[in-house]
Amino acid sequence: MRPLSYARATDAGAAIALVAGHPQGAFLAGGTTEVDLTRQDVLRPRLLVDINDLPLASVEDLPDGACGSARWPG
Numbered sequence: 159m160r161p162l163s164y165a166r167a168t169d170a171g172a173a174i175a176l177v178a179g180h181p182q183g184a185f186l187a188g189g190t191t192e193v194d195l196t197r198q199d200v201l202r203p204r205l206l207v208d209i210n211d212l213p214l215a216s217v218e219d220l221p222d223g224a225c226g227s228a229r230w231p232g
Contacts (some may be wrong), residue, residue: 162196166208173209180205187214 164186167173177183182204186192195201
């Protein structure tokens, strides 16, 4: 079994820092596709950062390879 760590982000900055600091980190949001693909050995993240509780409207890939929120409520 591969080692896999899980963290629940308390804010967007913490989520970004966690994934940026871990080369094999990934965001976990929405459904369970990421979990299913990890179980099937299709994806091999070493860290999953749960962003489900964050007040994000959406997350999208930006041209420079970063991720951003299309709209930050508040």
